[in-house]
Amino acid sequence: MTPGQSMRRRAFLAAASTGTAAATAGCVRELRNLVGRQRARQLSLTIAHPPAADDPYAVRIANRLADNLARSGIDTVLDPMADDVLLREILVNHDFDIYVARYPGEGDPDQLRSLLYSTYAEEAGWQNPVGFSDIAMDETLDRQRTETGDERVETVREIQRQVVDEQPFTVVAYPDRIAGVRTDRYTDWPDGGLTLPADYLTLRRLADVDTVELLLRDNRATHNRNPLSAEHRNQGDIIGLLYDPLVRQTRTGPIPWLARDIDWTEHDGSLVAAADLRAATWHDGHPVVPDDVAFTYRFLSDTSLDTFETPVPTPWRRGCVSLIDHIETNAPEGELRIQFTTSNRDLARRALTVPVLPEHVWHSRSDAADLAGIDIVGGTTEALVTANEAAVGSGPLELAAATVDESLELSVFDDHFLYGGDTDGIPDRLAGEPPFERLRFTVAPSHDAAVELLSAGSADATADGLQADVVSRVQRDESLSLRIARSNQFYHIGYNCRRAPTSDPHFRRAVARHIDRADIVAESMGGYADPSEVPFTGEWVPNDLRWDGQASLSFFGEDGEINAEAAREAFQDAGYQYDDGQLVRRS
Structure with missing residues (x-):
């Protein structure tokens, strides 16, 4: 074999080898694409909430959210937990995707600092249970502590706008505090019932009794x-x-x-x-x-x-x-x-x-x-x-x-x-x-049982409130009275900002639009609540976020019926994909 023939042969073998490698690489790419498609799976979210016996409002919100997310192509799993277990998973272990619960608000917007301050994200308790982190928010939360009067009001309004924009949690409604009472043995029951320790000390006795009989759920x-x-x-x-x-x-x-x-x-x-x-x-x-x-x-x-x-x-x-x-x-x-x-x-x-x-x-x-x-x-x-x-x-x-x-x-x-x-x-x-x-x-084992015990004279009042479902029963009993007041506590949907996809504010904003607050209040809370999308009301609410019948992040639909097509478009605009009608994530 001449040197020229040898060089041509090596060139031919090199070309052949290159062609084979190229062909093989193409097959590998196709195989990888195929495997990637096979590994795409439907996005699944678990929604934790208290059981219906403990908090029917929270359950109804969770059910409505789960149904609407399912229509948008998300696999949703409802996970009811006893109150102490639920709060342990949320507040201590931080082990959740989404939860529905009532925040024990006390009325001062400085609580927003506890709820959202980045430094608290790994601590236990109601301080930043969602793991939200934002330096600009931290600075604003700190600033409101140094201010007074109108200056602080404006800063809190700014914080509330940031909350609505980022959606670390979605506020749904403020429920009324409803108490059932008797007035034959004790009187001067406060509106909303006994919500502060001092409330117990302001009661007035009418009968020759020495014990106030109270009911707890x-x-x-x-x-x-x-x-x-x-x-x-x-x-x-x-x-x-x-x-x-x-x-x-x-x-x-x-x-x-x-x-x-x-x-x-x-x-x-x-x-x-x-x-x-x-x-x-x-x-x-x-x-x-x-x-x-x-x-x-x-x-x-x-x-x-x-x-x-x-x-x-x-x-x-x-x-x-x-x-x-x-x-x-x-x-x-x-x-x-x-x-x-x-x-x-x-x-x-x-x-x-x-x-x-x-x-x-x-x-x-x-x-x-x-x-x-x-x-x-x-x-x-x-x-x-x-x-x-x-x-x-x-x-x-x-x-x-x-x-x-x-x-x-x-x-x-x-x-x-x-x-x-x-x-x-x-x-x-x-x-x-x-x-x-x-x-x-x-x-008391249930709200119905609490009303029965009150009617029978076995108790003087409910100590931790009643649900709207039993209000009509109390009203029909002439021996009973209602004490109703607006609560500082609010129902909300919390997102675990520590992990995907709920770490994505665009995803959270889309999820927030799966709840029709007005419909929830009317149908699930019997009208005994005020819809809201901000965690603090009154003077702290900016004019553009005052409730006027519709949230700024409006519901995907009308009268509680979701428009699944609009919801899917929002998820796609946020960068998410669908495969055969299912919102997918890649492993």
Whole structure:
């Protein structure tokens, strides 16, 4: 073979080899494309919610959302959970796709900082349970803490616009608080029923009885009395009777409580409060001292008391605690000097509403805890998982008896300062002996059963509200009355912003448009609610987001009937694909 022939042969073999490789590469690409198509699967979402027996409103919202998403090509799975399990999965384990629940709002928009602040995303509790993270939002949330008056109102309105735009959660409606009461033994029942600890102290007795008989649908207080437990507390109005805060919230605003008086000053640009404690006693006989107050705020900031590598803050009232910079005590005179992180005096008062804890009881609960079902980054402490069954506080009532899932009894704590005359700054309606010796809470198996017990005279009132479905039954009974008021709590759809696809704001915005708020309120809540797309109402709502019958992110359809074609177009515009009518994601 000549050199030329050899070169031509090598060239031919190289070309052949190249052609074969090219052909093979083409086959590989086709195979990869084929495999990719085969691996495309329908996007699936699980919607967690409480069971119908506990919260029919939440179930109806979840059902409507699931049905509408299914019509848009998303595989949806409804996952009902008991209240404490649901809140543990959402607030502690952060293990969910979407949930439907009621947020235990207290009315101050500073709660938005707890709900959305990026730093809180991995903590337990109602502080940022959805894992939302946005630096610009953080800066705005911080700014509203430094402002007052109209300036703060405008900043909160800006935050609300960002919430609607980003949709870390979708607000649906504010339900009315509905209570059923009798007025033959006790009267002066407040509108909306007993929603604050102070409400119990303003009742007036009409008959020769010493026990107020109350009905509960929520049985969690019968087996857990931990004031720090996010999965066992809503607003904590019952457990709040066992503990005293420095300042107590009432229907007419905050009043000095365990703090006899508060002197506000400014020092080096910081707001400072000097407070004297009243002569108070813990239920076990120990005196309440300033060190208990200082301990409480240190403990709530880190329930491990600096023994863990990472702080373990309270999952409850985190926003309030973060308003305090530091506390100095002068025990002999019973004085406290509290420095705040805010210059807003109204916000500072909110920081003083947390329950004061006895150091001699809670200090040992800073040890590490290991409990099934609890999975917190950095670990958890005994303080957060203890049931606190034998609760020791300094409140106007003390624990008398409890039967799990059946009843809870509280009795008047005779050594409370309210009954000893140390009541400067406390309104007369709250001072002095209460109109009862005991409160007995009995668990009712259903809202219908609660109405039956009221009608039979076995109870004086419902303690945690009724659903709209039984309102007509109460109205037909001449021995019963309704007490209805607007609630600060709102139903919402929460998205896990830590993982796809709910980490995508475009996806969340599309999902938000699968709920017809007006239809939900009319059909699922009997009209006893106000539709809304913002988490705080009143003066805090920008004009462009005030409810006028339709949300700014309008429903895909009319009268509760979804327009599936419009919904599918929105998902496609957001970059998602359909395969044979199914919204797909690639593995």
